[in-house]
Amino acid sequence: MFKYKRRPAIAIFLHLLDYVIQNDTHPEVLDVLGRGIKAAAARIDRAAKSGSDDYAEAVIDTETEIVEGLLGAAYVVCQTQITAIAQAALDCRARIIEDSLTFTAFGDRDYEVRRMGPRFDAQWSKIELLWALANYFKHRDEWSPNSWTNPQGLEQHTVPVILAAGLKSSSTGNLRSGAAALGNPNYEDVSVFQSLIREWADEVREAIRQTAGL
Numbered sequence: 001m002f003k004y005k006r007r008p009a010i011a012i013f014l015h016l017l018d019y020v021i022q023n024d025t026h027p028e029v030l031d032v033l034g035r036g037i038k039a040a041a042a043r044i045d046r047a048a049k050s051g052s053d054d055y056a057e058a059v060i061d062t063e064t065e066i067v068e069g070l071l072g073a074a075y076v077v078c079q080t081q082i083t084a085i086a087q088a089a090l091d092c093r094a095r096i097i098e099d100s101l102t103f104t105a106f107g108d109r110d111y112e113v114r115r116m117g118p119r120f121d122a123q124w125s126k127i128e129l130l131w132a133l134a135n136y137f138k139h140r141d142e143w144s145p146n147s148w149t150n151p152q153g154l155e156q157h158t159v160p161v162i163l164a165a166g167l168k169s170s171s172t173g174n175l176r177s178g179a180a181a182l183g184n185p186n187y188e189d190v191s192v193f194q195s196l197i198r199e200w201a202d203e204v205r206e207a208i209r210q211t212a213g214l
Contacts, residue, residue, distance in 0.1 A: 017088040026081040038188040071175040072137030079134035105207035117200025132161035
């Protein structure tokens with residue numbers, strides 16, 4: 001005999017959203033990356049005090065590249081977490097609409113969820129900037145010089161955001177500039193990124209709860 005399978009209630013979707021938000025995997029990875037950046041900064045400081053200009057320059061150049069790479073990795077970790085939270089939020093939205101409730105906090109695309117949360121400026125949220133920095137790190141070697149002035153394809157979703165944060169086509173410190181723009185001027189305090197994600201996620205979750213009446 002066929003049995004009707006009930007769809008999960010919105011409360012279950014909200015529990016799944018809470019689970020994704022509270023998962024400590026990403027913060028733990030960011031903590032390791034932050035310690036790596038701190039260690040690189042200490043080596044730069046020691047080299048600068050070594051009294052050997054040639055040695056110091058070589059070490060500083062090497063360690064600076066390490067800091068840039070670790071920041072890039074941190075942005076990608078954040079992007080992974082943002083993706084998981086946005087998808088869980090969209091699942092909640094879909095369930096609410098199936099229950100014939102009106103939902104206006106965000107649309108049915110992940111980029112609309114990323115627009116919420118703390119603001120970077122009048123146009124972009126800080127989550128959008130985090131996302132764009134991850135895209136820049138992953139694809140910057142594929143860009144041509146024209147990408148910065150005439151972005152094409154997916155570049156159009158990244159370049160305007162990072163330009164607003166002060167990144168430049170000729171700079172070797174763009175990932176550090178992005179960190180400073182997000183409130184991490186010494187680069188090692190990557191927990192700042194996690195705080196931004198949590199603030200955004202809490203706002204998204206609260207919008208869903210209010211609509212669902214929970």
